[in-house]
Amino acid sequence: MAESSAAGRARRLLALLPFLNEQRLVPLSELAAAVGTDEATVAEDLTVLSLCGGDERDPGQLIGVYVEGDTAEVFADLPAMGRPVRLTPSEARALTTALESIGVDPRSALLERLAQHAERGVDPEALARTVRAAFAQDGQASVIAALDVASQRGLVASIRYASAHSGQETVRRVHPLALHRVRDSWYLVADCESAGEQRTFRVDRITGVSLTHDVFERPDGTIPDTSPLPEFDTLPRAVVLFAEDGPDLNDRDWPGTVFERLPDGTVSASVPYAGSTWLARKVAARLGAARIVEPEALRGAVKREAERMLDQSSGAGSGG
Amino acid sequence: MVVSASERIVNLALYLASAVHPVSANEIAVNVAGYSPDQNAAAFGRMFERDKDDLRHAGIVIELDRSDDVERYRVDADSTFSDAVQLEPLEAVELRVAAAAMLADPSFPYPEDLRLALAKLAAAAADGGISPTSVVKTALSADEDPALQGAAVAALTRAVGARKRASFSYTGADGRASQRTVEPWGLFARDGRWYLVARDPAADGTRVFAIARTTDLRIEQGRPKTPDFDPPGDFDVRTWMLMPFQYGSRTSEATLRLSGPAASRATALVAGQGKLSGPAGGPFTWRVPFCDETLLARWIAGNGPGIEVVSPETLRDTLVSGLRTAVSLHG
Numbered sequence: 001m002a003e004s005s006a007a008g009r010a011r012r013l014l015a016l017l018p019f020l021n022e023q024r025l026v027p028l029s030e031l032a033a034a035v036g037t038d039e040a041t042v043a044e045d046l047t048v049l050s051l052c053g054g055d056e057r058d059p060g061q062l063i064g065v066y067v068e069g070d071t072a073e074v075f076a077d078l079p080a081m082g083r084p085v086r087l088t089p090s091e092a093r094a095l096t097t098a099l100e101s102i103g104v105d106p107r108s109a110l111l112e113r114l115a116q117h118a119e120r121g122v123d124p125e126a127l128a129r130t131v132r133a134a135f136a137q138d139g140q141a142s143v144i145a146a147l148d149v150a151s152q153r154g155l156v157a158s159i160r161y162a163s164a165h166s167g168q169e170t171v172r173r174v175h176p177l178a179l180h181r182v183r184d185s186w187y188l189v190a191d192c193e194s195a196g197e198q199r200t201f202r203v204d205r206i207t208g209v210s211l212t213h214d215v216f217e218r219p220d221g222t223i224p225d226t227s228p229l230p231e232f233d234t235l236p237r238a239v240v241l242f243a244e245d246g247p248d249l250n251d252r253d254w255p256g257t258v259f260e261r262l263p264d265g266t267v268s269a270s271v272p273y274a275g276s277t278w279l280a281r282k283v284a285a286r287l288g289a290a291r292i293v294e295p296e297a298l299r300g301a302v303k304r305e306a307e308r309m310l311d312q313s314s315g316a317g318s319g320g
Numbered sequence: 321m322v323v324s325a326s327e328r329i330v331n332l333a334l335y336l337a338s339a340v341h342p343v344s345a346n347e348i349a350v351n352v353a354g355y356s357p358d359q360n361a362a363a364f365g366r367m368f369e370r371d372k373d374d375l376r377h378a379g380i381v382i383e384l385d386r387s388d389d390v391e392r393y394r395v396d397a398d399s400t401f402s403d404a405v406q407l408e409p410l411e412a413v414e415l416r417v418a419a420a421a422m423l424a425d426p427s428f429p430y431p432e433d434l435r436l437a438l439a440k441l442a443a444a445a446a447d448g449g450i451s452p453t454s455v456v457k458t459a460l461s462a463d464e465d466p467a468l469q470g471a472a473v474a475a476l477t478r479a480v481g482a483r484k485r486a487s488f489s490y491t492g493a494d495g496r497a498s499q500r501t502v503e504p505w506g507l508f509a510r511d512g513r514w515y516l517v518a519r520d521p522a523a524d525g526t527r528v529f530a531i532a533r534t535t536d537l538r539i540e541q542g543r544p545k546t547p548d549f550d551p552p553g554d555f556d557v558r559t560w561m562l563m564p565f566q567y568g569s570r571t572s573e574a575t576l577r578l579s580g581p582a583a584s585r586a587t588a589l590v591a592g593q594g595k596l597s598g599p600a601g602g603p604f605t606w607r608v609p610f611c612d613e614t615l616l617a618r619w620i621a622g623n624g625p626g627i628e629v630v631s632p633e634t635l636r637d638t639l640v641s642g643l644r645t646a647v648s649l650h651g
Contacts, residue, residue, distance in 0.1 A: 006325035018443035036435030054334035080338035094430035184514035285622035295441025
């Protein structure tokens with residue numbers, strides 16, 4: 001069922017054809033970017049295409065392309081196949097899945113419009129009924145797009161950011177440096193003018209973004225490698241005692257944690273933490289089934305976090 | 321001169337697309353470089369059928385004309401070719417960023433299809449400005465054996481489409497390994513893992529399998545154009561993307577109120593489950609089925625602030641008493 005290598009190469013060669021339909025000089029880099037490969041591969045593909053034609057009895061039917069250095073010269077109009085070909089169902093699925101990953105809904109106007117360029121009967125929503133990469137998140141795609149534009153153009157962005165702890169929104173001027181996607185979450189690494197240092201922001205907590213006309217320069221002119229995930233070896237650790245074992249006591253839910261299953265059924269865990277808020281909330285959310293043993297300062301943080309949650313919970317609903 | 325298979329496929333596309341009238345298999349054998357006039361009819365027939373299939377997979381639709389005694393072929397231009405693509409500037413950026421991220425993601429299952437889709441759109445775009453460039457530095461949607469998960473999902477996607485059975489070894493959450501042969505219905509990604517939803521005939525039920533726990537994946541290869549099974553007509557993989565508190569046999573319904581910061585990321589929080597209602601911008605009312613009250617209470621505490629219990633009363637009691645215990649444990 002998988003495609004043969006000859007068929008795969010033929011698809012790439014056919015994808016190049018619409019770029020060769022008029023006489024012109026075209027940089028190999030442009031063609032390589034268009035078909036998602038490197039210049040050497042494009043040069044090789046063009047050489048193969050220069051031997052292709054519709055009718056082997058008629059040299060005038062050969063594709064008129066010639067590679068010289070880093071440029072392709074198209075010296076004759078393409079005999080056929082000069083128009084863009086519609087997207088196949090598998091190509092439409094790849095686009096739908098990729099766009100889902102930044103939060104675009106399969107029913108969005110963008111995917112509806114792209115579906116018009118697919119084979120008849122291709123429906124992004126129908127594709128999403130069998131493969132789903134992520135859930136749509138209102139507005140996230142436009143926030144990511146705006147941050148990417150700001151970063152590439154070196155424009156200062158003004159963001160509204162909701163604190164994970166208090167939920168309060170603050171407005172910050174940031175210099176967007178890089179975007180990261182890890183598991184289901186997007187992160188922005190930016191120099192924050194308000195904080196005076198580099199910070200990592202969760203994109204799903206950015207509730208609005210606008211670009212200013214102010215420009216910034218990247219500290220070293222490059223995209224920083226800063227990972228949104230902490231280096232566990234360098235972090236302080238807390239000892240947490242869980243009242244009982246459970247399927248969620250694993251490295252995925254508690255990254256970098258070392259668990260020790262004790263004879264009485266409890267579980268002692270050494271948990272690395274970058275900020276007390278994260279761990280305090282996580283322990284408080286166990287609703288009494290977990291307790292910080294040390295450090296002492298974190299115990300106070302959990303108590304305050306649980307009290308804050310209690311205030312909110314006690315005041316809600318009809319039975320408040 | 322030796323003509324490679326890929327050259328022959330391109331030659332066939334050019335010949336069919338430039339033909340003024342539908343052409344016969346005999347004309348193709350004689351005129352298209354790569355087919356040998358010395359080939360016997362059966363060998364030519366097999367090669368031609370394979371090449372037509374390959375063109376079909378590239379999006380080139382070949383029409384069969386049976387208006388006289390001879391079968392003739394031509395490219396169905398309306399079904400094959402597209403018009404210019406018009407994208408809003410922000411949409412073009414969204415497409416660029418999404419493509420750049422997924423092409424950098426070793427767990428993305430469809431990189432070649434995505435590259436070819438972008439090439440087609442670039443050829444059709446008025447300004448051509450959709451090459452995948454962005455400041456995305458890391459993309460790791462699935463973080464356990466990402467390349468293996470991506471390859472398995474690609475193979476299973478083809479099995480879902482062709483309705484072919486899949487076999488694999490599976491290590492369950494309890495550590496026990498078993499051999500499974502299943503009917504793959506759908507795939508979804510959540511929290512860094514891809515999952516397969518499939519009917520397991522041996523268990524006589526539908527199961528969800530973590531792709532990272534599968535090994536030795538094989539897709540049924542026999543009779544590739546004949547489906548092995550029919551999934552339910554109304555199957556939607558989203559209904560299987562349950563939240564941790566939704567697994568179990570007894571289901572109740574909770575009503576929660578999402579306001580403030582929870583409202584601003586409500587669609588992400590509810591992850592397609594239950595029914596979200598309310599004015600644009602919130603606050604929202606979320607009615608959601610649940611099976612495990614304690615896990616739902618923990619979810620509320622872990623994802624606030626801005627999530628409040630409206631009903632049932634027992635859920636609020638579980639949340640409040642649990643928080644009081646947490647306070648006393650840390651007092």
